[in-house]
Amino acid sequence: MSQYVHLSNPDPEWAAVSAHIPIAKPIVSIEAYREEIMAARARRKANTVPEQSATEGLKVIEKTIQVENGEIRVRAYIPDAQDHETDGFPLILWTFGGGESISGFVLGSIDDEDVLLRNLSVNSRIVCATGDYRKAPEHPFPAAVNDTCATLKWALNNSSDFSINISKGFIVGGVSAGGNLAAVLAQRGLKDPDLKGKITGQLLVMPTVVSPHAYPEKFKSELLSFDKDENNKMLPKGHCEKFLEAYHGSNNAPNLEVSPLLAESFEGLPPAYIQVCGVDLLRDEAFLYERLLREAGVSTKLDVYPGLPHGFHIIFKDFKATKKQREDFVKGLDWLLHRSD
Template sequence: MSDRDYLAIPDPEVAAAWENIPFPDQVPSAVDIASARANFDRFVVATMRRIAEPFLPPESEYRVQDYQIPVEDGEVTVRCLAPTPAGQENETFPLLFWTHGGGWRFGGLDMDDLNLRAVCVEFQIAVVNVDYRLAPEYPFPTGLNDAYAGMKWATNNASLLSADLSKGFLIGGTSAGGNLAAVMAHRAQHDPFFEGRRVTGQLLQIPVTCHPDAYPEKYKDELLSFETVGDPRLVTGEHLRVSYKNYGAPATDPECSPLLYPSHKGLPPAFLQVCGTDPLRDEALLYERLLREDGVKTKLEVYPGVGHGFHGQAAETKSAKKFAQDFKDGLKWLLQGGA
């Protein structure tokens, strides 16, 4: 019996919403990755875009530009957004560098594109969204290295992006993207490249923080959710194990399992969103605590009775609306330095 059992009691409004959503077969496949990706795009990405479309700001209020940037053994696309306030052509803005979710094997620029356009205008923030290469064709650490190269490119090209990193330099992502953001925060902390232009905040939505086979023994009694909760219509431990297998990272490598870094001291403030019936729940809660114990400013929001990524499918529910508003509040908190 866990003192977190209450978090797994289903949210009745979200449960009712599921009755009206035609979920496809979500049994993961480690073999037919093309079909699995097509299914993900048709269901998850298309739904997220449909939900976000009514909130798109006028095209006159921002600009969009894709760039091909060099990475190891190839190139990737970054999509760059910048506000265009009337009469302020030379204005500069804080920067948000974003890594999408999808278990390191699904997703792309389109996944969060419309949401990020709204964020760009509402918060007057430049945004770079990176299309890192996906596993299993490009296993660990390719996607991570692609994202990190994109982050360095954005840093070097801040003026091109109408960004001023002294006004704020945030990195963020959802799920596997949250994992990449957490790892990149650690990488950048000790990288001389970022001297004088350090990351100032982390946005970690439902992040992956530790491979279940590498859970530290001393915390195992509180790391129960991977095996005890999950929604087959969204994400279960089985789905996550397939993603880990495709990703191909050593379980104990902190660049796969950032919870395992020996220290988190000196990291920028972190905002985390965690769902009650998400298998990743307990590791994310522990990660937030370890950050806090190492002196990192944190802001945590937990959503009882809902699963991993629920907000992208049941957007009209109170819990999903709170999730969306909390994201905005968390972004604002980070732009204020975690004050």
């Protein structure tokens, strides 16, 4: 039994809502799933008051850049400098995880994170860069990793134009699949000559860090949450398996850039702030990743949301825990930027 199983006892707000959510149907095909999700998003949007987003006090730059065998949209959010900010801002590369569908690697776009990044840029005084990495199965691994890395280098190569000063901080972050890509980039940063010694922090929100097909034997007794609830209503096991299959195909050979938890060593990685949900197939791997980082001498900070499902803060914006998650997010970023203890 997982040592964290007690965290799956439902939060009262989640219990009240989940009782009315049907168990998700199996995914027949990624294409059909996309159509279904986009239709559901349109219905939600028509019946939801839009969140307020910063429209003043920042500049937004969008470009199309060339990547291997294609092109992607990239975007930078740059706060207007005040008198005391003439020496530039820290940078965060933020990677989306699938939007409201919680289906990273196969769905989602930079538009899903527009409100978050506008507000984060203005309120936290930071340049936010993001890229529309190409999706599986049309563009399987390593397209998403390489596209995200290309976005990161685009921001760095334009640092003077974007008022970026990485001596103030250079963070890689993301949610769910985006958290996976951020963790992979943090590890790439130890070897890539363009990134070596530059990344100062990683912000991982409910990340996936190891494929269930690649669990190390010595940790299998700790990695139980993926099989705990096959009918998880926010991220069902069957759906997660479909997303991963689309991403890396039927090749289940362990790969460090699919499963960053498999690294031989974590020494030298930048500090990590990690958020974990209690009712989440990915729960145990996130806890294990934080522990392995900490044991390797990496500074870590962890916030846990007992009784809440994967991505709850994206769908259930009125939950009390969502307010806490957002406050914790800002505090975690401040911690990575050495703005707080």
